Amino acid sequence: MAEHAHRHPTPMLYLVIFLCLAFFTCATWAIAFADLGIWNPVVALAIACTKAVLVILFFMHVRYSDRLTMVTVGCGFFWLLILITLSLSDYLSRTLFAT
Amino acid sequence: MSTATTAIKPVMPARHYLNDNYGIRSWLLTKDHKRIAVLYLVSITFFFFMGGLFAALIRLELLTPAGDLFTSDTYNKLFSMHGINMVFFFLVPSIPATLGNFVLPIMLGAKDLAFPKINLLSWYIYIFAGFFSLAVMVSGGVDTGWTFYTPLSSGFLRTHVALMAVGIIFAGFSSIFTGLNFIVTVHRMRAPGLTWGRLPLFVWSNYATSLIMVLATPVLAITLILLAMERTFHIGVFDPRYGGDPVLFQHMFWFYSHPAVYIMILPGMGVISELVTCFSRKRVFGYSFVAFSSIAIAVFGFLVWAHHMFVAGISQYSAMVFSLLSMAVAIPSAVKIFNWTATMYKGSISLDTPMLYALGFMGLFTIGGLTGVMLAALGMDVHIHDTYFVIAHFHYVMVGGMVSAYLGGLHFWWPKITGRMYPEAPAKLAAIITFIGFNLTFFPQFILGYLGMPRRYHAYPPEFQVLNVLSSAGASVLAVAFLMPAIYFLWSLKYGPIAGDNPWKATGLEWETSSPPPTHNFHEVPVVTTDPYHYGSDQEVTVVH
Amino acid sequence: MSTSQTTTTDHHPALVHQFDSMEQQKAASTFGMWVFLLTEIMMFGGLFAAYLIYRIKYYPAFVAGSTSISVSWGFANTLVLIASSLTMAMAVWAAQKGKRSYQIWFILGTMILGSVFLGIKAKEYYDKWDECHVPGHVIGKGFNAWGGCSVQNPGLGNIADEIQKHAHDSGTIVPEASAIQTAKQTEIFFSFYFLMTGLHAFHMIIGMGLMTWLLLRARRGEFGPAYYTPVELGGLYWHFVDIVWIYLFPLLYLISRHKGAA
Numbered sequence: 001m002a003e004h005a006h007r008h009p010t011p012m013l014y015l016v017i018f019l020c021l022a023f024f025t026c027a028t029w030a031i032a033f034a035d036l037g038i039w040n041p042v043v044a045l046a047i048a049c050t051k052a053v054l055v056i057l058f059f060m061h062v063r064y065s066d067r068l069t070m071v072t073v074g075c076g077f078f079w080l081l082i083l084i085t086l087s088l089s090d091y092l093s094r095t096l097f098a099t
Numbered sequence: 100m101s102t103a104t105t106a107i108k109p110v111m112p113a114r115h116y117l118n119d120n121y122g123i124r125s126w127l128l129t130k131d132h133k134r135i136a137v138l139y140l141v142s143i144t145f146f147f148f149m150g151g152l153f154a155a156l157i158r159l160e161l162l163t164p165a166g167d168l169f170t171s172d173t174y175n176k177l178f179s180m181h182g183i184n185m186v187f188f189f190l191v192p193s194i195p196a197t198l199g200n201f202v203l204p205i206m207l208g209a210k211d212l213a214f215p216k217i218n219l220l221s222w223y224i225y226i227f228a229g230f231f232s233l234a235v236m237v238s239g240g241v242d243t244g245w246t247f248y249t250p251l252s253s254g255f256l257r258t259h260v261a262l263m264a265v266g267i268i269f270a271g272f273s274s275i276f277t278g279l280n281f282i283v284t285v286h287r288m289r290a291p292g293l294t295w296g297r298l299p300l301f302v303w304s305n306y307a308t309s310l311i312m313v314l315a316t317p318v319l320a321i322t323l324i325l326l327a328m329e330r331t332f333h334i335g336v337f338d339p340r341y342g343g344d345p346v347l348f349q350h351m352f353w354f355y356s357h358p359a360v361y362i363m364i365l366p367g368m369g370v371i372s373e374l375v376t377c378f379s380r381k382r383v384f385g386y387s388f389v390a391f392s393s394i395a396i397a398v399f400g401f402l403v404w405a406h407h408m409f410v411a412g413i414s415q416y417s418a419m420v421f422s423l424l425s426m427a428v429a430i431p432s433a434v435k436i437f438n439w440t441a442t443m444y445k446g447s448i449s450l451d452t453p454m455l456y457a458l459g460f461m462g463l464f465t466i467g468g469l470t471g472v473m474l475a476a477l478g479m480d481v482h483i484h485d486t487y488f489v490i491a492h493f494h495y496v497m498v499g500g501m502v503s504a505y506l507g508g509l510h511f512w513w514p515k516i517t518g519r520m521y522p523e524a525p526a527k528l529a530a531i532i533t534f535i536g537f538n539l540t541f542f543p544q545f546i547l548g549y550l551g552m553p554r555r556y557h558a559y560p561p562e563f564q565v566l567n568v569l570s571s572a573g574a575s576v577l578a579v580a581f582l583m584p585a586i587y588f589l590w591s592l593k594y595g596p597i598a599g600d601n602p603w604k605a606t607g608l609e610w611e612t613s614s615p616p617p618t619h620n621f622h623e624v625p626v627v628t629t630d631p632y633h634y635g636s637d638q639e640v641t642v643v644h
Numbered sequence: 645m646s647t648s649q650t651t652t653t654d655h656h657p658a659l660v661h662q663f664d665s666m667e668q669q670k671a672a673s674t675f676g677m678w679v680f681l682l683t684e685i686m687m688f689g690g691l692f693a694a695y696l697i698y699r700i701k702y703y704p705a706f707v708a709g710s711t712s713i714s715v716s717w718g719f720a721n722t723l724v725l726i727a728s729s730l731t732m733a734m735a736v737w738a739a740q741k742g743k744r745s746y747q748i749w750f751i752l753g754t755m756i757l758g759s760v761f762l763g764i765k766a767k768e769y770y771d772k773w774d775e776c777h778v779p780g781h782v783i784g785k786g787f788n789a790w791g792g793c794s795v796q797n798p799g800l801g802n803i804a805d806e807i808q809k810h811a812h813d814s815g816t817i818v819p820e821a822s823a824i825q826t827a828k829q830t831e832i833f834f835s836f837y838f839l840m841t842g843l844h845a846f847h848m849i850i851g852m853g854l855m856t857w858l859l860l861r862a863r864r865g866e867f868g869p870a871y872y873t874p875v876e877l878g879g880l881y882w883h884f885v886d887i888v889w890i891y892l893f894p895l896l897y898l899i900s901r902h903k904g905a906a
Binding site for chain 1: 697883
């Protein structure tokens, strides 16, 4: 069991991340009122993912954690993707090649 | 403590986990994984016999073509209760919560699991869930089948669906906490020198099982929560009357329930790995392949769930994809069967009771698995879905496979758990009767299903009666076969010969400590320097003093 | 710079018997919390998957439903929760540094912001109840998205009207029957609105309980550089609940908010 140096973020870094998150929140709110057609939900989700990544990496210290933690987080999102994509593949393919 | 003491009669250690502390509080507030395992052992045995009782009633009804013993509504409740009891309160916890809880930390050289209090909490949640569900059953139960398909369950039927769902949700959380505990323990609490490549395959299997428990069970929880909400508050989620989609329920339900069958079988496969190596006196063939096949089954098992929904209304293209993936998931299981057979080749086989169960497993699981592949074929499934063919298939893998493995493991580790040996002659007899009774019960069901007898019907055309009678006769034989271990295991607690540390001369850290083990598992921290299953080698497993 | 090995490992009062060192205990506990969060991802994930499928199926109804909930309150709540994540992260930092009074203030701050969040949520729920946008028959009010429902303001919450008005603003016409049909389907949207935000709020309440426990322990001075794991784990839980809301906000509140949307 190797000891790894506990590098932790400083309060200043936390503040910066918070400001980024606040900025992205304002951005997603503002962009929602712009007409981007099909891209609205895409942009909204992309911003949400960015915010989530910031919280995970810095507030939850994953940036400073071992690989096992990162794999665990990755697994969570990957398995969620399995549920969503395989279920959706049923619904979306019902009318895809309709005869 | 010396290891190979053939000349000296074994004695019980003076202090061990069973006599370290007396009194009901020392059991109900224990943090010792071994005591918790024993608590689970007693509880799941109870639920096994409950499920068995419902099975007996089902087989009684099916002795005659007419639905004369029970009304169809009552019969619906019977098979629902049988399924719920067996799946959620017996099969899912069985090996992990009993044998896994007991043996896993010792195999890892640890003093306990990572979170002993959560382990105890897990048992309490299980007990609450079990007795809550029992109360629901007694006050009328559910008649939806263990699969709770909507819209039957979301509004059409008037039985206690929401309450039963609550019971199962709690059972799920018990399962989640056990899995969480195992994962953290395996990652963080291995003894010095115990690398992943030296882990016993039982650990690999339970680890893979725990991955599934942790990833799949929450989806069941949310699905049942949604169902309960829908029933109670009449909101629209799955009920078409409110705009809901019944197929969505099936997607979400089977996302858990298919991986759940791998939760049920993987620990059994882990047991078989231990039994086959020990009773062939040979290291396992292709250790890495067997180890990784457990992980492969866990991962692949998540990609195949819609093969339960081929005729439910999913798109044809989706069905083809799932059919293909379902064929693929059989491959890692086959790898295990091949490797166990290769392990036995040129081994020194001894046909002790655990080995009899292991051999039974290998044959019966193969049949069950192959019929699974038949069901995975889209064209076949259209005809045999919802027939007795499906029932025979899953009973072959679950009873012929899993229960055999469970009994084999129980016999194998019984001396370690209790310090006493069970009586060999009745045990061998029970194993053989189990095999005969099992095949007599379920093989006719393959034929029945193939001929078109639907499942979940209490009446059937008279031409099916002969096969049904055979099946019910087999069930009574099976019942006897399951009662026998219950009796002689209890008998052995007082009268069984004292086993000693390692009655099987098996490898593995659990056999180096006393039988029963001390509360802290080891007197000295073990250091592992050898590969697992080093049968027939000169290396002697050492314990560092 | 080593931070955690300042006291003897074997005899720290918080070391439990199954672990050999505080280091192992921290590593195992933290990993255990992450595995638990993994289960939470899958649980919320199931809900999100179902939501996604219905959103595709009943898109116009989901647009209508989303338009009827207050984006301002949702936006405010998002900022509140993100701020609470900041105070929580700071609480972990303070615990790690052994600064007792900072720990207390930051945990308290997190709890206050959490309460603000729950208060705003309660107000939003009340608004929905007032407008009869509550699915099924809950607490005596039936779902009614197409007629006047509020006692003070009849006509408030008439989604069918809103749909027609919205379409008119973008230059198209939606016949009344079609608007009512869509309004019926919004019941599914509101089911998911209440289920998703409800499950989230339930987790928030549990989080508040956790914070209370941590606060009491922090007051007793239990946390310092050698042992601050409970605060860290509490932080992980809190941040996770924040992340769920980060996704809930756009998914529920920001469906097609722009003018001229279909």
